[in-house]
Amino acid sequence: TGSVHSHEWIGGLAKRSRCVLVCEAARADGSLVKARKGMAGYRLTFTGVSAHAGNEPEKGRSAITAFAHAVLAINALADSGSGTTLNVGVVEGGSAANVVPESLTAELDMRFWQNEEYARVDEALHALCREGFLTGVETQLELLTHKPAMAAGPETEQLMRLVERAGEEEGVDIRWQAVGGGSDANHTAALGIPSLDGFGPVGAGFHSPAEWLEIASIAPRIGLLRRVVSML
Numbered sequence: 001t002g003s004v005h006s007h008e009w010i011g012g013l014a015k016r017s018r019c020v021l022v023c024e025a026a027r028a029d030g031s032l033v034k035a036r037k038g039m040a041g042y043r044l045t046f047t048g049v050s051a052h053a054g055n056e057p058e059k060g061r062s063a064i065t066a067f068a069h070a071v072l073a074i075n076a077l078a079d080s081g082s083g084t085t086l087n088v089g090v091v092e093g094g095s096a097a098n099v100v101p102e103s104l105t106a107e108l109d110m111r112f113w114q115n116e117e118y119a120r121v122d123e124a125l126h127a128l129c130r131e132g133f134l135t136g137v138e139t140q141l142e143l144l145t146h147k148p149a150m151a152a153g154p155e156t157e158q159l160m161r162l163v164e165r166a167g168e169e170e171g172v173d174i175r176w177q178a179v180g181g182g183s184d185a186n187h188t189a190a191l192g193i194p195s196l197d198g199f200g201p202v203g204a205g206f207h208s209p210a211e212w213l214e215i216a217s218i219a220p221r222i223g224l225l226r227r228v229v230s231m232l
Helices: 007-015 063-075 115-131 154-170 184-190 215-231
Strands: 020-022 032-036 038-047 085-093 103-112 138-147 176-179 195-197
Touching: 007 184, 020 184, 020 215, 032 154, 032 184, 038 063, 038 115, 063 085, 063 103, 063 115, 103 115, 115 138, 154 195, 154 215, 184 195
Parallel strands: 020 195, 032 176
Antiparallel strands: 032 195, 038 103, 038 138, 085 103
């Protein structure tokens, strides 16, 4: 859920450490994780005016119509070139088909490679919601979760080379990926602490009924982590 209640505690430990090694699963091909997208989660609340849709629709102000305009404006903030994505994934609103809907709530997920992109989109979202999407419908924006992007700086690159040497000694092929999902490494990397992820067993299908773990990878991955720690 974003380590809402623990990330400050984890960050405090990281500040007293030379590096951070996160034991989330390795990718399906065995790759470790050198970079992760940052993420932000928002709740949007639209409040309009209800009315009978047949007798006096002109007295209503539709929260759903406002939301429809909002989705188009929000989608326009995405930037495929820089990897910034926005997805409205949960929507709840309205009471009956013959009632102009007074309220609607929606949850928005944002992902980004550069923290500057988060600042750009966050500012734009607040500006859009202050302006509103339909006359007579108020829009409120609430930030629920936020993880900064995890990027590999020079010190992290040095740590990667050490892990690669450890892999050679343990007979584990070391490959790297940059991935879209977040972890606690996002928080610790943002503090300037060299952070790498994916030291757990090989697996995939995360957050689905098809999630799996390769049992034969458990012992080699423990050996790799032990070797890295000893070399540190």
